[in-house]
Amino acid sequence: MEKTLLSIEQMEEINSLLKQKAVEAGAETWQDRKEAQKVSCKFGEEGVCCRICSMGPCRITPKAPRGICGANADTIAARNFARMVAAGAAAHSDHARDIAHVLHMSSENGSYKVKDKDKLYKLAGEWGVSTEGKDLYDVAHEVAEVALMEFGKPFGTLRFLDRAVDGRKETWEKEKVAPRAIDREIATIMHSTHIGCTAEAESLVRMGIRTGLSDGWGGSMIGTELTDILFGTPTPTQTESNLGVLEEDMVNIVLHGHDPSLSEMIVLASEDAELVAYAKEKGAKGINLAGLCCTANEVTMRHGVKMAGNFLQQENAVLTGAVEAVIVDVQCIFPAMAALADCFHTKFITTSPKAKIPGATHIEFDEHHAFDSAKGIVKEAIDNYANRDRAKVYIPDSKQTAMAGYSIEAIIKQLDLVTNSHVDKTGTVKPLADCIVSGVLRGAVGIVGCNNPKVRPDYSHIEIIKNMIANDVIVVATGCAAQAAAKAGLLDKEARNLAGQGLRTVCELVDIPPVLHMGSCVDISRIILLVNAVAKHLNMDIPKLPVVGIAPEWMSEKAVAIGNYVIGSGIDTFLGVYPQVTGSAEMVDLLTNRVEDIVGAKFTVEMDPAKLSEQVLERIEAKRTALGI
């Protein structure tokens, strides 16, 4: 185990060495800016600053309990919170819309092709798209059109809601939180939070859930499905993680962001014989790709591309002095990367009109000529290899092996290893459900989300994961949480030695690590569908299952949308960072208590990872007791 595990202290030591590199280069990092920000604004922190109209901004204090229009702390905090959900759902769903457009332009001879035909035909069947006698790409284009209609259709509710277990559908219907069209839910929040509309906190919480659900069971689910159709459904893949994946003598390209329509093409371009030969001509041994944030998750689970790290590691990648280019698309990219890259030879290349950053080299990615466009971007990186200043290079000697790519299909395939083919049907979640019911596994948790300097980076992720697996709770992870696990060695199969007896036995039987990498942030839809499948198998609604969601270090608006659809799906959610609503007692009560009466699940906030772990384990055991298992 010593070989594969990296302690948080070792990680922090590497971070300090890299910080020293920043000082030497005169470069500023997030630690400096955090220090400069010192005390954050109390009104913003508590969610009681309103700048929705130009009579304000209005801030709520004991002496001024209402804004000029009369909005109180509850209204203001609820409106701000709802707008975070809308922004998060917009980001995920717009990403999905782009993928749908890419599917719509896919063709036999173009850059984008259909890789998972079975998944396409399955989805076509589910959506009533006829396939009889049709060309594969005609089916793909029709499926893409149906997906695109989900964003703005005028009537009905989202198609994927039909996938949900009966209890969920009934709850959503009864509580009027069943999402209609994705864009419609986002627009409804923006309308209802305009001055002079909804002032009632509970209405806004309900709208937040409905809009969150339009992300989880809409945008994100569409994103995941169509990405699998285009680029392949992930299968377990061995990879490596942390900054040690960068190479001294190769052209290092770091891919950062979220949208696989760019990163998939960069992967292909980096394997192009002509470009590899060009890199060698320039004195490098080849081209080495590494990922950051969710793009890392996307390309690692389909190609085994190595993972350089998560959100708060993005600057560290540049600080190694060994990166020729950081190529980004959308979301979670520090604007500070441009100035940081200037202190080194690194080219910081933005590619999306949706995420232009001053100081960056902007090379717009042309999806209509995707492969050639990607080749042009990779060539920029190769040309920059000669500019690397060897005196500035420090690649930490730190990398861990990791398994990634556990799609639901892949998990079921692994579970079939324990299926008794004489008795059981293969291809179901029955073995997983059996393990949970029997108590071999006490339950399951999804650990997701970002890093946040408000807590010790990666520490909460790693501590909570270790506590879960030691107590026979299987962990699935996505996003930056999955990468924290990877860096610590917890995605390695060997990490089963840290698990309790029950989980260890399961891991050995079905040959999996105790922490399953299920992908990027949009792939939390995979987690939801896995839980939903178990609920259907056991013929019960999701809130009854000993299953919990945890976002120990969340920071983004997307995470707020996710939190809303996770509780909306009936899964209790534990947060390690407070949402900005604490200035409203009613919002705190709604989110941590009353919302349970609406959707059967609620939020719990605890910043101490040890205490949070205890509370999660207690919740899991309470659910087991209620079920009599």
Ligand code: SF4
């Ligand atoms: Fe102030 Fe009301 Fe305008 Fe908000 S909407 S800024 S509380 S007047």
Ligand code: MSK
């Ligand atoms: S990238 S949203 S920091 S998980 Fe999806 Fe990581 Fe959070 Fe971005």
